[in-house]
Amino acid sequence: MIQSMTQTITIQELQDHAGELLTNLGAADEIVVAAEGGAPLARIRAATASAARREIGFWKGQVRASDDFDRPLPESFWLGEDA
Secondary structure, three states, rough: OOOOOOEEEEHHHHHHHHHHHHHHHOOOOOOEEEEOOOOOOEEOOOOOOOOOOOOOOOOOOOOOOOOOOOOOHHHHHHOOOOO
């Protein structure tokens, strides 16, 4: 089991130590960047390697679009009127 660690830092700490913080960021770790008052502004997590390579034609024959999928929408749609 991977133990996760959440670290809360200020914007200044992020600016001063970004390289070190990001280099040491583990797969389950998270850095919370907080404002001066302590309110969270952003969360930084390691990118996951689970994003598989895209395979051309993987969905071929499984996804269909109607013949009129690119037909302009009626004016009533843009005006918010019921059809």
